Amino acid sequence: MRVDAAMHPVVTKSSDLRTWLKEPWRSTGLPEAVNRDLMRPKTPWYAEGSKPASGFAGSDPKLARRVLLEEGDLDYVVLLPLTRGMMPNLRREVATAAATNEWLAATWLSPEHNPDGRFKGTIRIVPRSPRDAIVEIERWAGHPHFVQVGVPLATHLPYGRQEYLPVWEAAARHGLPVAVHDDGGGIGIEFPPTCVGYPTTFIEAFSMRPFNAAIQLSSLICEGVFEQVKDLVFVFADGSFDVAGPMLWRLDKDWKAARSDIPWTEHLPSSYLKDHVRFVLQRWDGPGGSDDLAKALDIWNGAELVMYASNYPHWDYLPPQGALADLPGQTRDAIMGGNAAKLYRLNQAAAPEMAEHV
Amino acid sequence: MPVQATALPATLEIRSFVVGSSADIPPGQRKIINIPGIGEVGVFNIRGEFFAVRNVCPHQGGPMCRGKLTGTTRACFIPGTRPELEYIRDGEILRCPWHAWEFDIRTGEALFGERTRVVVYDVHVEGGEQVPPPDNGEAPGNAEIYPVAVQGGRLVIELGGRRASRMATRSGESADAG
Amino acid sequence: MLIDCDVHPQLRKDESLVEYVPEMFRDRFVEGGTGLAGSYPAPNKGRRVDSIPDDGNPSGSDPALFERQLLGDAGVDYAIHLCDVGGSAIDPDLDGAIKRGMNNWMASKWLGEYNRHGRYRGALNVSMASPELAVREIEDWAGHPNFVQLLGNPKVNLPFGHRHYHPIWEAAARHNMPFSIHKASVGLPALLTPAGYCSYYPEIHSVAEPTVYVAHLMSFICEGVFDKYPNFKVVFVEGGFGWVAPLIWRLEKMWDAVRIEFPHIKRRPSDYLYENVRFTTQPIEEPERRRDLNTLLDMIDAERILMFATDYPHWDYDDPQRVLTRLADGARERIAYRNAAELYKFPVIEPTKH
Numbered sequence: 001m002r003v004d005a006a007m008h009p010v011v012t013k014s015s016d017l018r019t020w021l022k023e024p025w026r027s028t029g030l031p032e033a034v035n036r037d038l039m040r041p042k043t044p045w046y047a048e049g050s051k052p053a054s055g056f057a058g059s060d061p062k063l064a065r066r067v068l069l070e071e072g073d074l075d076y077v078v079l080l081p082l083t084r085g086m087m088p089n090l091r092r093e094v095a096t097a098a099a100t101n102e103w104l105a106a107t108w109l110s111p112e113h114n115p116d117g118r119f120k121g122t123i124r125i126v127p128r129s130p131r132d133a134i135v136e137i138e139r140w141a142g143h144p145h146f147v148q149v150g151v152p153l154a155t156h157l158p159y160g161r162q163e164y165l166p167v168w169e170a171a172a173r174h175g176l177p178v179a180v181h182d183d184g185g186g187i188g189i190e191f192p193p194t195c196v197g198y199p200t201t202f203i204e205a206f207s208m209r210p211f212n213a214a215i216q217l218s219s220l221i222c223e224g225v226f227e228q229v230k231d232l233v234f235v236f237a238d239g240s241f242d243v244a245g246p247m248l249w250r251l252d253k254d255w256k257a258a259r260s261d262i263p264w265t266e267h268l269p270s271s272y273l274k275d276h277v278r279f280v281l282q283r284w285d286g287p288g289g290s291d292d293l294a295k296a297l298d299i300w301n302g303a304e305l306v307m308y309a310s311n312y313p314h315w316d317y318l319p320p321q322g323a324l325a326d327l328p329g330q331t332r333d334a335i336m337g338g339n340a341a342k343l344y345r346l347n348q349a350a351a352p353e354m355a356e357h358v
Numbered sequence: 359m360p361v362q363a364t365a366l367p368a369t370l371e372i373r374s375f376v377v378g379s380s381a382d383i384p385p386g387q388r389k390i391i392n393i394p395g396i397g398e399v400g401v402f403n404i405r406g407e408f409f410a411v412r413n414v415c416p417h418q419g420g421p422m423c424r425g426k427l428t429g430t431t432r433a434c435f436i437p438g439t440r441p442e443l444e445y446i447r448d449g450e451i452l453r454c455p456w457h458a459w460e461f462d463i464r465t466g467e468a469l470f471g472e473r474t475r476v477v478v479y480d481v482h483v484e485g486g487e488q489v490p491p492p493d494n495g496e497a498p499g500n501a502e503i504y505p506v507a508v509q510g511g512r513l514v515i516e517l518g519g520r521r522a523s524r525m526a527t528r529s530g531e532s533a534d535a536g
Numbered sequence: 537m538l539i540d541c542d543v544h545p546q547l548r549k550d551e552s553l554v555e556y557v558p559e560m561f562r563d564r565f566v567e568g569g570t571g572l573a574g575s576y577p578a579p580n581k582g583r584r585v586d587s588i589p590d591d592g593n594p595s596g597s598d599p600a601l602f603e604r605q606l607l608g609d610a611g612v613d614y615a616i617h618l619c620d621v622g623g624s625a626i627d628p629d630l631d632g633a634i635k636r637g638m639n640n641w642m643a644s645k646w647l648g649e650y651n652r653h654g655r656y657r658g659a660l661n662v663s664m665a666s667p668e669l670a671v672r673e674i675e676d677w678a679g680h681p682n683f684v685q686l687l688g689n690p691k692v693n694l695p696f697g698h699r700h701y702h703p704i705w706e707a708a709a710r711h712n713m714p715f716s717i718h719k720a721s722v723g724l725p726a727l728l729t730p731a732g733y734c735s736y737y738p739e740i741h742s743v744a745e746p747t748v749y750v751a752h753l754m755s756f757i758c759e760g761v762f763d764k765y766p767n768f769k770v771v772f773v774e775g776g777f778g779w780v781a782p783l784i785w786r787l788e789k790m791w792d793a794v795r796i797e798f799p800h801i802k803r804r805p806s807d808y809l810y811e812n813v814r815f816t817t818q819p820i821e822e823p824e825r826r827r828d829l830n831t832l833l834d835m836i837d838a839e840r841i842l843m844f845a846t847d848y849p850h851w852d853y854d855d856p857q858r859v860l861t862r863l864a865d866g867a868r869e870r871i872a873y874r875n876a877a878e879l880y881k882f883p884v885i886e887p888t889k890h
Contacts, residue, residue, distance in 0.1 A: 191732065197695060203758060203794045208754075212729070214743050222739045254579075285785075287835055
């Protein structure tokens with residue numbers, strides 16, 4: 001089984017989303033769909049060959065199907081569309097997430113583009129508006145091809161906080177993992193991407209993401225969320241198994257000292273990963289050499305926690321062909337698809353009727 | 359770093375060591391003594407009950423017996439909102455003065471995981487008379503664990519005679535070496 | 537031989553920093569700066585309980601006990617004092633005055649009166665709020681035999697590679713003073729993370745604080761500070777080092793793809809890491825499988841960049857007997873003293889061969 005745990009589909013052009021937006025949002029301003037990263041350099045943001053004749057790279061389901069499912073020999077691709085960042089007007093942000101789901105269902109997940117059910121989708125929600133987030137989860141949870149919930153990496157309140165609890169409960173109730181991925185800067189009301197302000201270059205802001213994911217992870221653990229919502233799984237989709245690893249060594253150590261301040265964290269922090277956390281693998285994760293990569297995966301239990309992702313069509317696309325080929329067989333198989341198949345309950349034979357969720 | 363098993367005599371036999379008179383350590387007090395062949399051991403009188411703890415934390419070797427005797431907390435989960443905490447076992451938890459690890463003074467077990475233990479010894483009072491605990495209106499958190507106090511006898515530490523103390527020598531390694 | 541790169545002196549109860557602060561600021565100076573007590577509460581109230589003197593003075597304030605526990609019990613040969621008793625202020629002038637007060641106090645007491653044995657060195661506090669005052673502080677103290685590095689508050693609103701700070705790095709490089717940063721969570725305001733404010737000490741101490749160092753380290757490299765000032769050195773104190781591996785792995789892998797952003801940067805990120813940057817070991821990483829730490833250290837040649845520290849007298853003190861023995865034989869000497877001796881130019885006392 002070979003699964004791409006994160007591919008990023010996008011509309012053909014930014015204004016396309018308006019078709020799915022409700023008024024009055026349809027007729028008012030909206031951030032662009034791509035290139036909203038802080039300080040994005042002039043390098044192409046997309047992988048070579050991912051741009052169709054017209055429209056954004058990653059906007060053509062047929063092309064993606066050919067590159068990933070056919071040429072890449074993948075069984076399933078999990079689509080993780082981005083929304084358009086945090087917006088000052090929360091209602092607009094909620095409407096944008098809802099429109100993104102309508103769009104994905106009507107296009108990439110439609111019978112026309114997804115006849116065999118090998119595209120799986122992500123329900124975009126705005127977790128800082130819990131009531132709306134739950135409505136959105138309930139709206140799509142019964143759809144056969146939505147397999148997870150997607151939330152932004154940047155927040156004004158870390159994800160462990162009780163304000164989000166009903167949202168995570170709703171996701172867990174429907175067996176939907178929650179995927180965290182950087183969502184770009186919408187209008188720029190996210191807090192700065194580092195604790196010490198804005199860096200100057202893209203690589204700095206980009207490389208902070210896995211570290212910021214570790215902040216969210218430590219919040220979830222230290223607030224006891226995984227003790228409160230037993231079936232909850234978080235997927236960190238900006239890479240980071242190798243960043244979370246040493247950070248959790250520190251958290252484990254501090255927990256032994258400060259345990260009585262957070263007694264709801266009943267077990268060693270790192271022990272929650274096995275049942276509650278998965279990391280999407282990016283090409284930047286881990287050391288360069290395959291021997292060293294195998295060592296790093298061994299240290300931090302990558303064989304259980306890590307899921308390959310193509311990140312297609314972004315600039316750091318990791319083609320499935322030959323990816324992780326040098327890893328020991330069992331580890332490679334688990335990362336290339338076994339772990340994702342288990343998490344998203346994907347069947348080996350991807351016939352249309354088989355792919356229907358029960 | 360494991361607790362140094364070599365600090366104990368090579369042929370380990372049940373031996374005992376007389377600390378002195380139990381009256382020397384009034385309730386709420388502690389005394390750190392040096393036992394030949396063993397090293398420093400702290401003797402605690404907690405509301406009339408005696409405890410003995412080796413003065414070495416299994417973690418980085420901190421002087422355990424200079425740590426604070428305190429309570430701990432446990433979580434109360436409440437559906438739909440954040441958990442609350444409850445303060446429990448006041449005075450029964452010994453916190454290492456270095457890294458604040460909590461140990462149950464009765465068993466020597468770390469509260470974060472019982473595989474990690476500080477060495478504890480049985481203590482008993484020989485002679486003297488048994489008296490009921492003082493009724494000063496301060497009911498202990500769990501009354502059944504403070505049944506009887508002994509006054510005026512010889513305070514004796516049993517060395518090596520307790521399962522916990524032998525376990526600790528090993529668990530120091532497993533907890534920390536892995 | 538053993539060099540301890542991070543110890544902390546404290547004021548006695550009857551001592552005040554105010555008399556060491558320049559006169560025109562004394563009326564405005566509040567002991568403790570901007571709310572040291574405002575920090576996330578640390579285990580054991582932040583200090584080694586057995587380092588509290590019997591007379592009830594604060595931990596770290598009694599030179600005799602300090603010496604006995606650090607130079608005696610722990611067997612430290614040289615210790616570098618990082619003094620943060622004055623805190624920081626938002627107003628650059630007041631902040632500069634607080635830094636000057638701490639330096640006066642250190643020079644008079646811990647690097648003077650209490651340093652007859654000559655085994656203490658110190659970090660010169662400089663204000664990050666005012667590069668101009670920081671440079672003046674460096675010039676005024678340059679040549680003092682016992683100030684061997686600089687110390688700046690890492691909790692700022694602009695990462696350290698920005699040109700705002702370059703005058704400080706220029707002066708530091710010119711005087712061969714490494715720049716150290718230590719603890720991003722002390723004092724007001726609290727650390728605002730990209731996820732918002734954290735609730736608990738373990739979140740801040742374990743994860744958020746190290747990300748401050750990650751941001752500064754990337755900024756130093758990506759803004760070309762080490763190209764501009766090749767002999768400028770940075771010491772990251774007490775922020776962990778396990779995360780250095782994934783950071784440098786990432787930067788190395790990405791470097792060629794993003795070179796367009798850095799036409800002015802001549803070398804690779806790892807070159808700067810090994811040449812210009814050092815990390816102190818405390819609090820030592822303690823993975824459940826101890827060998828994992830050595831595997832990781834080995835993968836990034838960490839013995840080239842690590843320097844031992846105890847953090848005496850704070851709560852998460854590392855005991856050299858317990859920490860250094862965990863390291864692989866080849867790494868131990870470099871981490872225990874060689875790297876620090878090279879950086880701070882201490883004479884190396886060769887170990888006696890038995």
